[in-house]
Structure formats: structure tokens, C-alpha cells
Amino acid sequence: MASFLEEAEELFKEYKEYIPTHKEVCDILDKEFLSKEDLIKLLNVSNKEDILLMVKKAQKLTRENFGKVILLYAPLYIANYCQNGCVYCGFSCKKEYRREKLSFEGIENELRKMKEEGIDSVIILTGEDRINSSVEYIEKACEIAVNIMSEVSIEVYPLYEEEYRRLSNVGVIGITLYQETYQKEDYEKLHPFGPKKDFEFRLNAPERALKSGFHEACIGPLLGLSHPKKDVLCAILHAEYLLEKFPKTEISISFPRFRSAGTDFMPLYTVSDKEFIKFLIIARLYLPRVGIVLSTRENSSLRDALIDVCVTKISAGSKTTVGGYAEEKDEDSEAQFEVEDRRSVSEVVDVIIKKGLRPEFTNWVKGVKNI
Amino acid sequence: MFEIGGKLLKSRLFVGTGKLPDYSLIEKMYYEAGVEVFAVAVRRIGPNTKHTRNVLEYIPNDAIIMVNTSGAQDHKEAVKIAMIGRELTNSNWVKVEIEKDTKYLFPDSIETLKACEILVKEGFKVFPYIYPDLNLAKELEQIGVEAVMPLGSPIGTNKGIGCEVLLKPIINEIKIPVIIDAGIGRPSHAAKAMEMGADAVLINTAIATSSDPLKMAVAFAKAVEAGRVAFEVGILKEYEYAQASSPLEDFISG
Numbered sequence: 001m002a003s004f005l006e007e008a009e010e011l012f013k014e015y016k017e018y019i020p021t022h023k024e025v026c027d028i029l030d031k032e033f034l035s036k037e038d039l040i041k042l043l044n045v046s047n048k049e050d051i052l053l054m055v056k057k058a059q060k061l062t063r064e065n066f067g068k069v070i071l072l073y074a075p076l077y078i079a080n081y082c083q084n085g086c087v088y089c090g091f092s093c094k095k096e097y098r099r100e101k102l103s104f105e106g107i108e109n110e111l112r113k114m115k116e117e118g119i120d121s122v123i124i125l126t127g128e129d130r131i132n133s134s135v136e137y138i139e140k141a142c143e144i145a146v147n148i149m150s151e152v153s154i155e156v157y158p159l160y161e162e163e164y165r166r167l168s169n170v171g172v173i174g175i176t177l178y179q180e181t182y183q184k185e186d187y188e189k190l191h192p193f194g195p196k197k198d199f200e201f202r203l204n205a206p207e208r209a210l211k212s213g214f215h216e217a218c219i220g221p222l223l224g225l226s227h228p229k230k231d232v233l234c235a236i237l238h239a240e241y242l243l244e245k246f247p248k249t250e251i252s253i254s255f256p257r258f259r260s261a262g263t264d265f266m267p268l269y270t271v272s273d274k275e276f277i278k279f280l281i282i283a284r285l286y287l288p289r290v291g292i293v294l295s296t297r298e299n300s301s302l303r304d305a306l307i308d309v310c311v312t313k314i315s316a317g318s319k320t321t322v323g324g325y326a327e328e329k330d331e332d333s334e335a336q337f338e339v340e341d342r343r344s345v346s347e348v349v350d351v352i353i354k355k356g357l358r359p360e361f362t363n364w365v366k367g368v369k370n371i
Numbered sequence: 372m373f374e375i376g377g378k379l380l381k382s383r384l385f386v387g388t389g390k391l392p393d394y395s396l397i398e399k400m401y402y403e404a405g406v407e408v409f410a411v412a413v414r415r416i417g418p419n420t421k422h423t424r425n426v427l428e429y430i431p432n433d434a435i436i437m438v439n440t441s442g443a444q445d446h447k448e449a450v451k452i453a454m455i456g457r458e459l460t461n462s463n464w465v466k467v468e469i470e471k472d473t474k475y476l477f478p479d480s481i482e483t484l485k486a487c488e489i490l491v492k493e494g495f496k497v498f499p500y501i502y503p504d505l506n507l508a509k510e511l512e513q514i515g516v517e518a519v520m521p522l523g524s525p526i527g528t529n530k531g532i533g534c535e536v537l538l539k540p541i542i543n544e545i546k547i548p549v550i551i552d553a554g555i556g557r558p559s560h561a562a563k564a565m566e567m568g569a570d571a572v573l574i575n576t577a578i579a580t581s582s583d584p585l586k587m588a589v590a591f592a593k594a595v596e597a598g599r600v601a602f603e604v605g606i607l608k609e610y611e612y613a614q615a616s617s618p619l620e621d622f623i624s625g
Contacts (some may be wrong), residue, residue, distance in 0.1 A: 067390020
């Protein structure tokens with residue numbers, strides 16, 4: 001098991017019942033850098049007044065480190081074939097579902113449509129199927145995307161280091177890969193068959209990507225699949241581990257909450273708005289320079305409130321169906337998960353500007369990777 | 372007026388644009404705070420989109436663009452970013468910023484030195500962002516950079532001139548201009564940098580993230596000017612004991 005997971009397990013056990021006093025919370029917030037003990041103590045806070053104090057400091061740290069800038073991106077689902085039997089996922093191979101994969105022309109059409117809406121940073125997504133969505137297919141899709149967008153990332157099944165290097169060589173900047181849950185036993189139950197069953201191969205994938213030349217990695221759990229507080233603790237320590245190992249790269253963290261995806265799966269845990277906000281804020285307090293990403297899984301009013309406090313990057317105008325940008329599709333029945341915030345890119349941009357922030361559409365210099 | 376990078380400038384306040392809430396502030400700062408040099412990260416020079424205009428469209432023609440290589444992980448990337456930046460902006464002023472890590476954003480001295488060597492040969496006016504390290508500053512001076520930009524405190528911290536004892540030797544020994552960059556959080560910090568003899572300061576976070584960036588830029592401009600005048604007049608020495616005359620003075624003088 002990765003050392004940060006063991007560390008998280010020990011911290012969690014030791015401080016399971018520990019609720020810090022108000023004075024203790026204030027003392028922790030007065031520190032420049034929090035210890036791991038401080039981190040787990042803050043995760044146990046439930047008092048509204050203390051959480052509000054944490055919000056205040058998180059906001060200050062965000063502005064100091066990231067200024068008044070919010071980055072915007074959108075996902076592009078290019079294929080939904082999948083060999084995995086994840087019990088909670090809308091793309092699961094057990095699900096009766098129209099499988100499709102975009103042609104290269106289709107990918108280009110989608111990207112051009114996204115570009116028309118103003119998007120300049122795209123994440124290319126596939127299900128996990130090495131035959132229908134081969135590395136060669138993903139590579140070609142990325143090549144097309146690099147020619148259209150300023151910034152291209154991937155959210156595909158875990159790859160080997162040399163495969164990541166191929167994608168890095170065509171100009172892919174970043175990887176997003178959610179561990180789903182960091183609790184191995186639960187992970188194995190939730191992924192009963194398929195290549196995704198391999199917990200460690202997935203856990204170590206962001207590291208392989210960064211080793212092979214990627215500039216950034218976004219990681220996190222899917223909240224609700226297992227014990228949320230434990231998963232958040234593990235994800236924060238995972239981000240810290242990656243930062244220490246690859247200090248020149250940019251690490252982001254995201255805590256998507258489980259949303260219904262047309263399966264019968266009912267999560268054992270639900271995460272309230274209050275807990276969710278607390279988790280994001282604690283990530284900021286413990287890792288002041290880590291990016292915090294918020295997807296359209298969350299509703300518009302919560303997203304608008306959070307961009308004022310700790311979030312640095314949000315998706316906008318997202319379609320989670322294959323080919324959903326160029327043609328109208330039923331987002332409710334064909335998507336991997338339900339989109340809560342369905343506002344257009346323009347509407348999201350307006351909100352950002354009204355809040356006195358500046359929308360940005362790229363974070364890297366195009367072409368600099370190919371040297 | 373002072374000369375830097377082959378230009379004569381009135382203002383010793385340089386401003387970074389990366390964290391600004393709105394690029395239209397750039398023009399206002401030029402006219403109302405007299406700022407003449409704007410640092411622009413090449414990673415922020417995006418094309419015009421449906422929602423945003425290219426930052427370069429907001430910079431007045433007579434202002435100087437200092438392209439910034441932030442985001443570069445090594446000297447090769449910094450050189451390439453500088454080249455792209457020169458193409459995009461038509462400015463050959465480049466702030467070489469290569470960070471060692473994204474946690475503290477400390478500059479990578481070895482890679483910075485390598486990038487500066489190449490960029491000077493390529494005809495750039497080179498402004499490296501560095502640790503307050505006299506030896507490194509001397510090497511960079513030898514290479515032919517236009518100025519050195521040592522940090523006052525870690526970037527974005529607003530902690531002021533935390534590295535005073537390391538900055539003074541650089542100001543004393545280096546013949547090229549010294550621009551204090553990073554960590555300056557208040558106009559009084561900027562005034563102090565100027566009183567110490569710095570040639571200019573570069574501010575980003577303290578202006579961009581204030582509740583009124585334009586007014587804050589004006590405040591910084593005034594502080595920089597005040598600090599510089601004080602330096603030129605000569606800052607008085609601090610005395611341990613008061614200089615008041617003593618009733619014993621007549622007896623002691625005989």
C-alpha cells in the first residue's frame with residue numbers, strides 16, 4: 001500500500017473521535033502551514049462558526065496564490081465503450097446502452113463547436129476499453145485537439161508510462177484521474193471485474209503521467225462511494241505526495257459527489273453541502289497552492305458561491321454524452337452522470353465577471369511541450 | 372528618469388498583470404498611476420475568444436511589455452516561452468521566471484542562469500527573477516542581463532522585505548539595476564525597498580488582489596516615488612542614543 005494511505009489510516013484511527021475546541025481551531029488557522037494532525041482535526045470540525053472562520057482563511061489564501069482568476073474548461077466524451085463492471089457508473093458494460101465512438105471528423109466537429117462557445121481548454125474522455133478506445137485512437141484525438149485548443153488534457157483509463165509519454169509528445173498537458181475511493185476493500189467491491197479492478201495500477205497512474213512529461217494532474221475520490229472523510233484525507237495526502245515528488249508540476253484536487261447515473265446503485269454515504277464545502281476549504285488550507293476543480297455535477301448556486309472562496313478551475317457548458325456538443329442529445333439518459341449546472345459558457349462567464357473575477361481559458365503556453 | 376533596458380523611464384513601479392480581476396485596469400494604471408512597465412505571463416496571452424480579449428489589446432502602445440516565462444519548468448521551456456512571447460508581443464524584454472517548485476514558487480537558480488545565457492545571446496533584454504544571492508547576481512551581471520530581480524519575500528506572501536540582509540549586498544555591489552520582485556505587500560514595503568537603494572519594484576498580488584487595484588497602484592506609485600527621493604537625499608543614520616545636549620556639556624568642553 002502507498003505510504004500516504006498507511007499514514008492516512010493511522011491518522012484517521014488516532015483522531016477519529018477528536019473534536020478540536022474553538023481555540024484550537026483558531027490556533028491552527030493562525031499557522032502558516034498546517035501539520036497532518038491539524039488537517040485531520042479540521043476534518044472533524046462541524047461547528048458552523050468554526051467552518052466560517054476556515055472559509056475566511058481559505059478565501060484569503062486563494063486570492064494570494066491564484067489572484068482573481070478562474071480557469072474554465074469543458075470535457076469532451078469521445079467514446080463510451082467500457083469493459084468494466086463498476087456498480088455505480090452510467091458507462092458500466094453491464095448496462096444496456098447505446099455504445100458509440102466518435103470518428104476523427106466527429107471529434108473535430110465537437111471541438112470546433114466547443115471552440116465557438118469560447119472553450120480553449122479541453123479534457124478528452126473515454127470509457128475503459130483498450131480495443132474500441134485504443135491508445136492510438138486517443139493519441140490521434142489528442143493530436144486533433146492540440147491543433148484546435150490551447151490546452152488539452154485527458155481523463156482516460158490508466159496507461160503505462162510509455163503510453164503517457166506518447167500523449168505527452170503530441171502535446172497533452174494534463175491528466176485527470178479519480179481514484180473513485182482510496183479504501184481498497186470498498187474499491188474492489190465497487191469494481192467487481194474489468195481492468196479497473198487493479199487498485200494500485202490506477203492509484204499510481206498520475207505519477208506515471210507526471211514522470212513521462214505531463215505538466216499537471218488532477219486527482220480525487222468520488223465522494224459517497226466509501227467513507228467520505230477518509231477519502232478526502234487520502235486524496236489530500238495523495239496530492240501532497242505528488243507535489244513533493246514532482247515539485248515543478250501543478251497538482252489539482254477535486255471532490256466530485258456521487259450523482260445518479262441510471263443505475264440502481266445507492267451509495268452508503270451521502271455528503272451534505274456543508275461537509276462538501278468543508279472538504280474543499282480544508283484542501284485549500286492544507287495545500288494553499290493546489291488547484292481546486294469543480295465540475296458541473298454541482299448546482300449553479302453552490303458553484304457560484306465556491307468560486308468566491310477556494311475554487312480555481314471550473315467546467316462550463318459541459319455535455320457528458322458522446323457527441324453532445326455538435327448535436328442535441330438527451331443528457332438525462334445518455335450521460336455518464338447527471339449535470340446539475342446546465343448554464344452556457346457565456347452565462348458562467350457573466351457570473352465570474354460579476355463577482356469581480358477574471359475568466360481565463362488556458363493556463364499553459366501552447367506548443368511549449370514539443371521542444 | 373532612470374535608464375533600464377535601453378529605455379528612459381519615469382516610473383520605478385513595475386506591475387504584474389497575472390492576478391488582475393480585469394485587464395481594463397492596465398490602461399488606467401498607465402494613465403493614473405504612471406506605470407510604464409507591465410509584466411505579462413506568456414501563458415496568459417491567449418487568443419481573443421467569444422468571452423475574453425487578448426491581454427495585449429489592453430496595454431497602451433507607449434507602455435513596455437515585459438514578457439514573463441512563468442510556468443516554465445526548465446531553461447529549455449523558458450527559452451521557448453520567451454521566443455513565443457517575443458513573437459506575440461514584439462517586445463524583447465523578458466522576465467525569466469523558472470520555478471523550482473509550485474509550493475513556494477522559489478526560483479530555480481541553475482536553470483535560470485542557463486536560460487539567461489541563451490536569451491542574452493539571442494538578443495533579449497533579460498530580467499531574471501532570482502533568490503537574493505549576490506554570487507548569482509554577479510554571474511548574471513557578467514552574462515549581460517539588464518537587471519536582476521531578487522525576491523523580497525516568497526512570491527504572493529505580502530511579507531515585505533524579509534530578505535533585507537541579503538538584498539543589501541546585491542544593491543551595494545551590482546552595477547546593473549536591481550528590481551525587487553515578489554513579497555511586497557504594502558506601499559510602505561515598496562518605499563522601504565526604494566529607501567534601501569533598489570532601482571525599481573515589481574508588484575502583482577498586492578495590487579491585483581486589493582479591493583481597489585487602481586487606487587492601490589496609485590498608492591504604490593506614490594510610495595515608490597517617496598522612497599526613491601529619500602534614498603537620493605540620503606537616509607539619516609539611526610542613533611542608539613538621543614542627540615540632545617547635556618547640562619554637563621559646558622563642563623566637559625571646558
